[in-house]
Amino acid sequence: MIANQRQIFGVPANVVYFNCAYTSPLPEPVLEAGRKALELKRSPWLMxxxxxxxxxxxARQAFASLLGCDADGVAVTPAVSYAMAVAAKNLPLAQDKCVLILDEQFPSNVYSWLKTAPGRVRAVPRPAEGTWSDHVLSFITEEIGLVALPHCHWIDGTVFDLAAIRAACDxxxxxxxxxATQSLGAMPFDLAAIRPDVLAVSGHKWLLGPYGVGFCYVDERWRGGEPLEENWLNREGSEDFSRLTEYRDTYRPGARRYDVGEASNFILMPMAEAALTLVSSWGVENIAAALSRVTGRLALTGEAFGLTPTQASERAPHMIGLKLKHGPAKPVAAAMARENVFVSARAGTLRIAPHLFADDADMTRFSDVLARSLST
Structure with a gap:
């Protein structure tokens, strides 16, 4: 069991922060790595x-270790949208094939497909009965050429059986x-079973890193493709600055060809590595187990106030949706924020996303403030 980590997250005693699906607080080791990196950049003659x-x-190796892949399979990207553009550029899609996404999927994993396959993007709605995963499986037919999904839905934490979906894709x-932005780092990911062609993640949520750093895993079959940009850093031999004008066609090995320009970011990379190392030191399975106990209690609290939690059998361990019976969730979330209790509003759902700093006092305050806010 992981001890409560509130002290390294710096969350004040009078704040209930259940909004890591929005962005996480920076843990102290990540903040310290940033301070050291800033000091170095302040003295560039030491660089x-x-x-x-x-x-x-x-940072690349730290991400590879967390995901369970080789570092050659990892590209450094600034955002999920960048990684999805890489995927759209390099994964062949026949003109008679469609792309399958989810209803109300996060836009970063939608816009590239709308542009790549105009008129051929199909969205799977939430079913009235049965699991959403089973409904997705029923949509994977011969007309589908690409399936672009999250591991869990960003609005309410509904989990998708990606191993079964991979088998259907095959x-x-x-x-x-x-x-994997809303799952990786807080929920186990079985790379061997799921075998994604491309996996993208933004690092500022459950990977506990800074904003503007992301990672993209590329299956070995697609590592010889065409990058979005031609920057000097992704070319072979770029380590030797004295020969940079000996222009060459070959890239650095593996998925490094897909790195964004200035991926070396002297400030963000040390912070990202520190964050990934911290997550790995706790163990993703241990994080998931700890957070599952918290979200289980939140589900009971929501039910006590007449809200409908994401069904337990389909729920991610680290985030939960509490659906209101009537009306939007935004006024409720705003009222809670006025009392320093922070959650997200997504249409008629309150999205609750705690981390290892959640304690019993937080749970009591959450319940009290939720009761007052629902009556506003």
Whole structure:
């Protein structure tokens, strides 16, 4: 069991922050890595040329270790949208094939497909009966060439059986692209079973890192594709600054060809590595187990006030939706925020996303403030 980590997250005693699906607080080791990186940039005469690669590769390796892949399969990206553009550019999609997404899917995993396959994007609605995963499986037919999904839905934490969806994709010859932003770091991901063609994640939520850093896993079959941009850093031999004008066609190995320009970011890369190392030190399975106990209590609290929680059998361990019977959730979330209790409003659902800093006092305050806010 992981001890409560409130002290390293710096969440004040008078704040209930159940909004990590929006963005996480920076843990102290990540903040300290940022401070050290800023001090180094303040003294650039101390920066040798290897700084362009050491921090970058350390962060890449830390992500690879967390996901359970080789570092050659990881590209560093600034956002999920960038990674999805890489996927759209390099995963072949026949003109008679469609792309399958979810109803109300997060836009970063939608816009590239709308542009790539205009008029051929199909959205799977939430079913009235049965699981959403089973409903997705029923949509994966011969006309589907690519399935682009999250591991869990960003609005209420509904989990999708990506291993079963991968098997269905294999049967019809479809690619599988995964946005793991709302799951990776707080929920186990079985890379060997799911085998995504491309997986993208933004690092500022459950990976506890800074905004503007993301990672993209690319299956070995697609690592020889075409990057979105031609920057000097992703070319072979770029470590030798004295030969940069000996222009060459070959790229650095693996998915590094897909790195965004200036991926070496001297400030963000050390912070990202520190965050990934911290998550790995706790263990994702342990984080999930700890947060599942919290969201289980939140579900009971919601039910006591007449709200409908995401069904337990389909619910992610780390985030939960509490659906209001009538009306939008935004006024309720705003009223809660006025009392320093922070959640997200998504249409008629309150999205609750705690982390390892949640304690019994938070749970009591959440219940009290929710009761007052529902009556406003």
């Amino acid at each position: 040798t040329t290897d700084v362009f690669f050491t921090g970058l590769e350390a 049967r019809v010859g479809a690619h599988l692209v995964v946005d």
